Amino acid sequence: MATLGSPHRYALGVLYGDGIGPEIVSAAVLIADAALSAAGAAPLTWQELPLGLRAIEECGEATPKATLAALAETDGWLLGPHDSASYPEPFRSELNPSGTIRKHFDLYANVRPAKAFEGGDALAPGADLVIVRENTEGFYADRNTHLGTGEFMPTPDVAIAMGIITRTACERIAREAFELASRRRKRVTIVHKANVLKLTTGLFRDVCREIARDYPDVAVDDFHIDAMTVHLVRRAREFDVVVTENMFGDILSDLAGELAGSLGTAPSLNASRDRAMAQAAHGSAPDIAGQDVANPAAMILSTAMLLEWLGTRHQDEALVRAARIVEEGVGSTLERGIRTRDMGGAAGCRAFTEAVAASIGQL
CATH class of the missing domain: 3.40.718.10 (Isopropylmalate Dehydrogenase)
Structure with missing residues (x-):
């Protein structure tokens, strides 16, 4: 893990989750990398870890103990939405992955911004x-x-x-x-x-x-x-x-x-004094999974919150600057009228993500 006062090389866990999770988490990783480059910050090390239905199939647990152990060695992580209602028993009746992680790491603060972006139809x-x-x-x-x-x-x-x-x-x-x-x-x-x-x-x-x-x-x-x-x-x-x-x-x-516009743009951070997890406020939307219509904005903005949290904690101005760049990139994209279906637009998940990346490049 990074230490205060040294050249930081942050390691972040990546938990794709279920439903639209892989689509929106992948988008968030791409945008975070673009913003870090634009801010002159060191690149992140991303560590993919099993969770949810994939983990049940591969590890016999929705939240594997090995995943929890690996998360403890990271600086923070991205959690995609889970669809625990569709898990087979006995996993469906157990504490869901998000709850398990929150409890294990005592993530006592759930911080949920609601910001109305221009062009977001608030x-x-x-x-x-x-x-x-x-x-x-x-x-x-x-x-x-x-x-x-x-x-x-x-x-x-x-x-x-x-x-x-x-x-x-x-x-x-x-x-x-x-x-x-x-x-x-x-x-x-x-x-x-x-x-x-x-x-x-x-x-x-x-x-x-x-x-x-x-x-x-x-x-x-x-x-x-x-x-x-x-x-x-x-x-x-x-x-x-x-x-x-x-x-x-x-x-x-x-x-x-x-x-403020849509739950599709509602980010969230679960945090303690020394751990933080980026997690969009919405669910896994299994009915639209894999169709390239999901709104990745909330997950992208949640990741920006994680970057700002890390930057504040470690006094790393480059990370804080990267977080601002992500938010500005999303805001600029919405101002240009590029919106996903849930916000009355026609852009797919990939197209919206590419538009945000392009906005960051222009910034």
Whole structure:
């Protein structure tokens, strides 16, 4: 792995996933290489690793232990979407590959930008916000217990879900949000439901407020989750960084992505203090896999987030510059009216990727 203060040679894992995963991840690798060259950065070493249906066929596991061990030796990785609903049993009922990786590496921060690009047909023009979502607790069954899941049925007619909120998890996600806001427009919005879930989301709100004292230059406000959906629809462009718990963040980020133009352009980064995974916010779309119609923008932009995360962590200005070049390349391509089918255009996955590469060449 790269070390601070030395000529960096970063190694990134490549997990193609299922469905459209191989198409969009390959596009992201191509664009990352082009941007790194344009930025004068050292090229990356890409390490392809098995995951998903391919891994089941080759290794007998959806997320092989060898893959996890190899990822631990990289600086970060790209994860394509998985189609775990189509896996044969018993793999279908197991924790899916994304969840397994998040849990194994404690990737507690899910950072999801929603930016309206010119030419992207946004429902909320001018929107440029980031949802910072706590990624390890809440009501989601695969994230809030050490063994088993957070759901159980005492009788066939009664189902119970545990929602776990801890001070430690609240503190670290709040700090991620305030650190990010300090580099952006210096505003954090806390989203909760403390009028009803007084103890759990009340704790989340209060701990975020406590952390805010360490960032006096960052303005803070808060809204209940139901009110926040209305505010996003009506005035998305006024928000900067939104921090919230797991389930609320999942819902709000999908809403924000559509308001900004399309889930096809909605990137995502799962991160801890020392690991990060680029992963588009959308699914594997098996119905269009292999047809060259998938939108690679979200995966490309997710990879840009990973480059920026690495560059910030290692004080590597060339990587940060490469991340900006990727975003500018995608933005320029959309401004020229080159869009994939999900955004009302006619470009295929390869054509859109080639157009972004050409835009980077012109930049």
